[in-house]
Amino acid sequence: xxxxxxxxxxxxxxxxxxxxxxxxxxxxxxxxxxxxxxxxxxxxxxxxxxxxxxxxxxxxxxxxxxxxxxxxxxxxxxxxxxxxxxxxxxxxxxxxxxxxxxxxxxxxxxxxxxxxxxxxxxxxxxxxxxxxxxxxxxxxxxxxxxxxxxxxxxxxxxxxxxxxxxxxxxxxxxxxxxxxxxxxxxxxxxxxxxxxxxxxxxxxxxxxxxxxxxxxxxxxxxxxxxxxxxx
Amino acid sequence: xxxxxxxxxxxxxxxxxxxxxxxxxxxxxxxxxxxxxxxxxxxxxxxxxxxxxxxxxxxxxxxxxxxxxxxxxxxxxxxxxxxxxxxxxxxxxxxxxxxxxxxxxxxxxxxxxxxxxxxxxxxxxxxxxxxxxxxxxxxxxxxxxxxxxxxxxxxxxxxxxxxxxxxxxxxxxxxxxxxxxxxxxxxxxxxxxxxxxxxxxxxxxxxxxxxxxxxxxxxxxxxxxxxxxxx
DNA sequence: GTATCATTAAAACAAACGTATGAATTATCT
DNA sequence: AGATAATTCATACGTTTGTTTTAATGATAC
Numbered sequence: 160x161x162x163x164x165x166x167x168x169x170x171x172x173x174x175x176x177x178x179x180x181x182x183x184x185x186x187x188x189x190x191x192x193x194x195x196x197x198x199x200x201x202x203x204x205x206x207x208x209x210x211x212x213x214x215x216x217x218x219x220x221x222x223x224x225x226x227x228x229x230x231x232x233x234x235x236x237x238x239x240x241x242x243x244x245x246x247x248x249x250x251x252x253x254x255x256x257x258x259x260x261x262x263x264x265x266x267x268x269x270x271x272x273x274x275x276x277x278x279x280x281x282x283x284x285x286x287x288x289x290x291x292x293x294x295x296x297x298x299x300x301x302x303x304x305x306x307x308x309x310x311x312x313x314x315x316x317x318x319x320x321x322x323x324x325x326x327x328x329x330x331x332x333x334x335x336x337x338x339x340x341x342x343x344x345x346x347x348x349x350x351x352x353x354x355x356x357x358x359x360x361x362x363x364x365x366x367x368x369x370x371x372x373x374x375x376x377x378x379x380x381x382x383x384x385x386x387x388x389x390x
Numbered sequence: 391x392x393x394x395x396x397x398x399x400x401x402x403x404x405x406x407x408x409x410x411x412x413x414x415x416x417x418x419x420x421x422x423x424x425x426x427x428x429x430x431x432x433x434x435x436x437x438x439x440x441x442x443x444x445x446x447x448x449x450x451x452x453x454x455x456x457x458x459x460x461x462x463x464x465x466x467x468x469x470x471x472x473x474x475x476x477x478x479x480x481x482x483x484x485x486x487x488x489x490x491x492x493x494x495x496x497x498x499x500x501x502x503x504x505x506x507x508x509x510x511x512x513x514x515x516x517x518x519x520x521x522x523x524x525x526x527x528x529x530x531x532x533x534x535x536x537x538x539x540x541x542x543x544x545x546x547x548x549x550x551x552x553x554x555x556x557x558x559x560x561x562x563x564x565x566x567x568x569x570x571x572x573x574x575x576x577x578x579x580x581x582x583x584x585x586x587x588x589x590x591x592x593x594x595x596x597x598x599x600x601x602x603x604x605x606x607x608x609x610x611x612x613x614x615x616x617x618x619x620x621x
Numbered sequence: 622g623t624a625t626c627a628t629t630a631a632a633a634c635a636a637a638c639g640t641a642t643g644a645a646t647t648a649t650c651t
Numbered sequence: 652a653g654a655t656a657a658t659t660c661a662t663a664c665g666t667t668t669g670t671t672t673t674a675a676t677g678a679t680a681c
Contacts, residue, residue: 332559370605
């Protein structure tokens with residue numbers, strides 16, 4: 160109880176910022192909200208992080224560094240076990256998205272709060288956030304893409320890249336979990352909702368992602384066609 | 391050229407707001423940016439719409455009213471043609487998402503600007519936006535859900551609802567098109583990108599969505615299991 | 622033409638924003 | 652203990668925010 164110092168302040172700011180950015184977005188969250196929530200002085204953010212932008216970046220770095228290293232570790236392990244043979248698509252998808260989704264139960268690494276923040280931030284309009292995330296993901300993205308290329312040699316690479324994109328979208332949206340469109344009507348009746356919502360979301364999403372990834376290739380219309388109405 | 395009056399002002403404000411909300415988000419866009427871009431007086435927004443929030447709602451209502459009516463019209467037409475028999479999943483998906491995606495080429499109804507705005511707004515944190523969108527979608531959502539229930543009688547309804555959610559996420563993300571994670575590396579080389587990016591996105595996304603919708607049902611672990619690590 | 626209404630214009634409002642300052646306080650080290 | 656560095660604090664800075672106000676301008680009807 161003598162070792163803890165101001166480190167406390169930094170962490171409390173990061174925790175509060177994580178919560179508030181998740182709930183109200185970057186632009187929608189003020190420094191005074193953050194420092195108020197964290198019970199620290201207003202000037203503490205600029206002292207410890209320099210600016211609001213830098214704080215935002217640190218909020219993500221704190222979690223993403225571990226996540227993406229873990230993703231690479233898992234991929235390395237799987238490729239080692241495969242001994243040169245291509246991985247199964249389900250393995251790759253689980254390595255990337257499963258590793259992410261299992262964060263939901265790991266409160267020490269952000270839990271659902273960070274997960275939802277991340278899901279929402281993927282469509283964040285702010286330029287500096289997008290470029291920051293792009294850099295943060297660059298390495299792991301490249302590796303998983305290559306793994307998919309090897310796993311699906313018959314699928315055009317452009318197609319795989321797109322489907323990776325689609326999988327990211329479905330996942331982001333699922334974990335953002337805004338209930339934006341309140342899809343639920345009366346289906347709650349059909350199953351005990353509160354209990355297993357999160358337990359069951361992961362296998363459900365995984366099935367969906369794999370189904371999409373392995374879907375039949377699309378048939379393109381004749382090149383240059385401008386109307387796409389008739390069958 | 392004598393009939394146009396202040397109507398012009400309203401439309402110019404809506405157009406500028408649509409563009410700017412798309413580019414910088416709701417919180418990230420100021421009234422002065424909007425009125426400056428629209429070349430109207432600052433007070434015009436509050437005069438014509440009452441507040442920034444009401445402006446935002448009008449930006450969406452202007453486009454969504456038509457879109458969702460069209461979706462219902464298309465569904466009615468398909469069900470009429472089916473004469474009591476269940477529709478094919480591909481028809482339903484095309485009716486909902488195809489109708490949306492075809493907006494991209496319809497500049498009079500918002501084009502890609504509105505499409506991207508809509509994609510981004512689905513994960514918008516602001517409460518009033520989410521509840522507004524939920525109300526705006528309620529009717530059409532219910533109808534399409536029912537159609538899917540009939541089309542896939544063997545799939546549990548809860549599963550269908552989730553997959554609808556996932557499809558929405560993949561679509562939102564695809565049309566938001568932030569390139570947030572800059573998936574592209576060197577795959578541009580493999581196809582003439584600029585030409586057909588949008589032409590080909592639609593069939594690609596459709597294949598993905600249908601593949602996910604018709605994927606094998608997930609296997610759930612034993613109920614109450616807290617660890618999900620081992621195979 | 623004059624009265625009546627709708628719209629636009631310029632200016633001001635208080636409140637909230639991110640950031641910076643300088644003194645007070647606390648911890649660390651010799 | 653005393654010096655030095657690190658951190659916290661209250662406060663203020665200059666902008667920018669959404670909204671309001673009051674006057675000027677435009678169009679429409681009698």
